[in-house]
Amino acid sequence: MSEGVRNPTDLSDVEDQLDDIEAALVVIDDEIEDVQDDVTDILAVTNALPTLSETGGTLTTDGTEQNVYLNANPLGVFNPICVKINCTAHTAGETIVIREYADVAPGGAGLLLVDTLTYAGVISPVIIIIELTPNRYGVAVTIEKTAGTNRAYPWEVFYEI
Amino acid sequence: MARTFYDSLALNENIELDLSMLEASGSYLHDESDNHSMATMHTSIATPLWLQTSSGRFGIDLNRIYPLLNLFQYYDIPAADCTNLDFTTTDYSLAIWFYWADSGETSQVVMGKYVVSDRGWEVYLSEIGALGYMTVRHHHAAGASLRTASYSLDWVYNEWHLFSYSRIGTTGYHYRDGEPITTVSDVLIDPESTVGDDWRLGCRFTEDANWFKAKFHRPRAWSRGLLANEHRLLFRLGYP
Numbered sequence: 001m002s003e004g005v006r007n008p009t010d011l012s013d014v015e016d017q018l019d020d021i022e023a024a025l026v027v028i029d030d031e032i033e034d035v036q037d038d039v040t041d042i043l044a045v046t047n048a049l050p051t052l053s054e055t056g057g058t059l060t061t062d063g064t065e066q067n068v069y070l071n072a073n074p075l076g077v078f079n080p081i082c083v084k085i086n087c088t089a090h091t092a093g094e095t096i097v098i099r100e101y102a103d104v105a106p107g108g109a110g111l112l113l114v115d116t117l118t119y120a121g122v123i124s125p126v127i128i129i130i131e132l133t134p135n136r137y138g139v140a141v142t143i144e145k146t147a148g149t150n151r152a153y154p155w156e157v158f159y160e161i
Numbered sequence: 162m163a164r165t166f167y168d169s170l171a172l173n174e175n176i177e178l179d180l181s182m183l184e185a186s187g188s189y190l191h192d193e194s195d196n197h198s199m200a201t202m203h204t205s206i207a208t209p210l211w212l213q214t215s216s217g218r219f220g221i222d223l224n225r226i227y228p229l230l231n232l233f234q235y236y237d238i239p240a241a242d243c244t245n246l247d248f249t250t251t252d253y254s255l256a257i258w259f260y261w262a263d264s265g266e267t268s269q270v271v272m273g274k275y276v277v278s279d280r281g282w283e284v285y286l287s288e289i290g291a292l293g294y295m296t297v298r299h300h301h302a303a304g305a306s307l308r309t310a311s312y313s314l315d316w317v318y319n320e321w322h323l324f325s326y327s328r329i330g331t332t333g334y335h336y337r338d339g340e341p342i343t344t345v346s347d348v349l350i351d352p353e354s355t356v357g358d359d360w361r362l363g364c365r366f367t368e369d370a371n372w373f374k375a376k377f378h379r380p381r382a383w384s385r386g387l388l389a390n391e392h393r394l395l396f397r398l399g400y401p
Contacts, residue, residue, distance in 0.1 A: 050165070053193050056191075057197055067187060072184065073213070
């Protein structure tokens with residue numbers, strides 16, 4: 001007559017160890033959450049680091065005041081650094097007026113004149129550099145051909161944003 | 162102060178077009194990639210309608226004013242200024258934030274540099290029944306067929322989404338909001354060169370139909386296949 005299958009092994013040690021592993025997993029899980037919190041914090045900081053960027057193009061004057069560089073409504077504080085304009089095509093008898101504008105208040109008067117520079121005749125050195133300052137509400141640099149033949153002016157702008 | 166440099170960011174490796182849309186005014190979109198491929202708006206409606214999104218970034222509301230008529234707004238970059246977008250044998254990637262506004266035209270071209278059934282690549286949205294398709298198509302007159310494509314589904318109206326895409330080898334991979342989505346892809350054939358064709362955003366290559374009726378933000382292109390983690394980063398770096 002069979003008494004059935006019996007397993008005489010005592011599993012209490014294994015069960016204790018499993019409890020220990022479960023407790024350790026909770027601790028590890030908490031630590032991973034802490035690491036993730038740190039990663040999120042680091043990501044927030046690195047995303048806020050300014051990136052030095054550049055763009056540009058070639059603008060052909062038409063006798064009116066034209067935008068060279070315009071950031072009319074920045075996302076927030078940023079650092080426009082300079083605009084460079086290549087005046088190689090500009091010859092004697094021609095005049096251009098470069099103007100810089102800034103907006104210094106929210107919902108206010110908009111872009112207001114900061115500075116005006118007039119270049120008459122041959123420009124040497126051929127690169128004009130307009131230095132800009134930190135900005136929050138808007139900045140623009142324009143060019144106007146006031147005398148002579150319209151020309152193409154390659155330009156670029158650098159900013160940290 | 163610590164800073165990073167645009168070209169030292171790994172994501173910007175081989176970037177060929179980046180219309181970051183910082184202008185917030187006017188008809189021009191300037192390119193932050195080193196190609197300086199400036200895009201110009203062409204319009205029969207009105208001046209560009211810039212909009213500020215909930216996160217403060219700027220986009221354009223394209224073809225909004227008369228969305229059901231064939232009055233148009235689109236952007237183009239002249240062929241001579243976008244030769245770097247002449248993707249033929251190489252892998253490439255594309256990205257654009259958009260808010261599909263209207264079904265006024267069954268097929269709407271998001272962007273492309275192509276001639277139908279002849280050469281180049283295009284991205285277009287289409288609605289068939291209740292399904293919104295996003296398709297990236299290659300045109301190749303000399304291929305075994307004239308067109309090969311990949312497409313994804315479930316593109317809906319009135320929501321901002323990031324569409325991004327990698328062509329890697331003979332397969333197209335679509336991503337929505339930085340995550341891979343089911344993509345049905347032909348075995349892609351290399352498109353023929355479009356070195357003499359403009360890049361356009363918002364219309365077909367003939368500039369007379371298939372107007373893109375949507376808000377959009379920051380179209381970009383790379384001459385390499387972005388990896389999945391880079392598509393995810395694209396999304397994390399900027400909800401419009």
